[in-house]
Structures are given as C-alpha cells and as structure tokens.
Amino acid sequence: GAVVSQHPSRVICKSGTSVKIECRSLDFQATTMFWYRQFPKQSLMLMATSNEGSKATYEQGVEKDKFLINHASLTLSTLTVTSAHPEDSSFYICSARVGENQPQHFGDGTRLSIL
Amino acid sequence: GQNIDQPTEMTATEGAIVQINCTYQTSGFNGLFWYQQHAGEAPTFLSYNVLDGLEEKGRFSSFLSRSKGYSYLLLKELQMKDSASYLCAVLDSNYQLIWGAGTKLIIKP
Numbered sequence: 232g233a234v235v236s237q238h239p240s241r242v243i244c245k246s247g248t249s250v251k252i253e254c255r256s257l258d259f260q261a262t263t264m265f266w267y268r269q270f271p272k273q274s275l276m277l278m279a280t281s282n283e284g285s286k287a288t289y290e291q292g293v294e295k296d297k298f299l300i301n302h303a304s305l306t307l308s309t310l311t312v313t314s315a316h317p318e319d320s321s322f323y324i325c326s327a328r329v330g331e332n333q334p335q336h337f338g339d340g341t342r343l344s345i346l
Numbered sequence: 347g348q349n350i351d352q353p354t355e356m357t358a359t360e361g362a363i364v365q366i367n368c369t370y371q372t373s374g375f376n377g378l379f380w381y382q383q384h385a386g387e388a389p390t391f392l393s394y395n396v397l398d399g400l401e402e403k404g405r406f407s408s409f410l411s412r413s414k415g416y417s418y419l420l421l422k423e424l425q426m427k428d429s430a431s432y433l434c435a436v437l438d439s440n441y442q443l444i445w446g447a448g449t450k451l452i453i454k455p
Binding site for chain 1: 376377379386387388389390391394396433437441443445446447448
C-alpha cells in the first residue's frame with residue numbers, strides 16, 4: 232500500500248518552456264502533499280506543502296509565481312515550473328501522507344534538465 | 347532553532363552490523379522517521395518511532411530515546427544493496443517534518 236506515482240520521470244526541454252509534473256496517490260487519499268527539490272549530493276529541500284482545496288504554503292525563498300502548485304483532489308497534486316531556465320534543472324520529488332503523524336510516501340521523482 | 351545531526355558518511359563491511367545515530371533538537375516532537383535513499387532515487391520509508399524503545403523490522407531496527415533526543419538505525423547482516431543514504435527526520439509540534447542531512451553508508455565487500 233501507500234503508492235505514490237509521479238510523472239514524468241524525466242524531462243529535457245529548452246529554456247523558457249513550462250513543465251508540468253503530476254503526483255498521484257494511487258491507493259490512499261492524501262490530505263497533504265509535499266514538493267521537494269534535490270540538487271546532486273545535497274539534502275532534500277522542501278519547496279512547498281499543499282492541502283487539497285487550498286493554496287500551497289511555500290518555503291522561504293521559493294517563488295510561488297514560478298513554481299505553481301495545484302492540489303485539485305485528494306489524490307492529485309501538480310507542480311508547474313513556469314518559464315524554466317537552466318538553474319531550475321534539478322531532481323523534483325513529491326510525497327504524500329494520509330494524516331499528520333503518518334509517514335510521507337514519495338513518488339519516484341522527476342529529473343528536470345533545462346538546456 | 348531546530349536541528350538534526352547525523353554523521354555525514356559511514357563505512358561498513360558486508361555481513362556486518364552498523365548503527366547510524368541521529369540526535370535532534372526540535373520545537374516539540376510527534377515522532378521520528380528513518381528513510382533510505384539510493385543515489386538518484388527518491389527516499390523510501392523505513393521506520394517510525396514515537397515511543398521510547400526499539401522497533402524491529404527484519405534486518406533493520408530503530409531505537410528512540412525522547413529524553414535524550416536520540417535515535418539510531420541498526421542494520422544487520424549488511425548487504426551491498428544497503429549502500430545508500432539514510433535520512434533521519436523529526437515531526438515537530440506543528441507536524442512539520444524536519445530533515446537531517448543524511449548519512450551516506452558505504453558497504454565494502
């Protein structure tokens with residue numbers, strides 16, 4: 232149980248393109264979903280927390296107009312990287328949890344490369 | 347401030363036992379998680395401790411002492427596939443997960 236699907240797994244695109252990443256909880260309803268970014272050999276960095284039906288809470292330093300998050304249902308959250316540039320190239324990972332004291336279960340991640 | 351400390355890197359031998367320590371100072375405590383992350387992959391959930399004591403799950407065990415702000419992950423009968431980073435994370439009073447930087451475990455034959 233507790234499977235989280237993230238799609239696509241890899242994206243390579245030109246600078247200026249907007250990229251949409253989907254995160255789905257397949258066998259449970261996720262009250263909260265999280266978006267992380269991880270640069271090579273560095274720690275996970277939380278970008279934002281989203282609850283179904285409400286606006287995402289962004290961490291300090293994360294531009295909400297650049298990283299658009301939509302949590303339309305209890306099983307789906309999307310992250311759109313708008314007008315991506317090479318410095319946005321990173322490993323983006325979503326996670327979902329059922330309740331506050333439940334573990335976060337992670338998707339497989341999306342490797343984004345902006346040329 | 348909130349702080350989680352764990353060693354940056356550890357090396358162990360295949361078939362042996364290794365203990366990865368984690369100490370924490372957080373605003374409140376609602377549980378401690380251990381995750382495994384292989385290079386280039388997303389983390390996978392290993393264990394959750396909210397009460398003091400040892401939780402055993404196969405070759406992996408996790409221990410918690412809330413009074414000491416201390417946990418460890420014990421890996422027995424090490425296999426080469428256990429080479430990975432092990433992340434300690436604490437759920438604070440706001441149910442926000444505070445992540446440690448991770449311990450890179452290198453297993454040698």
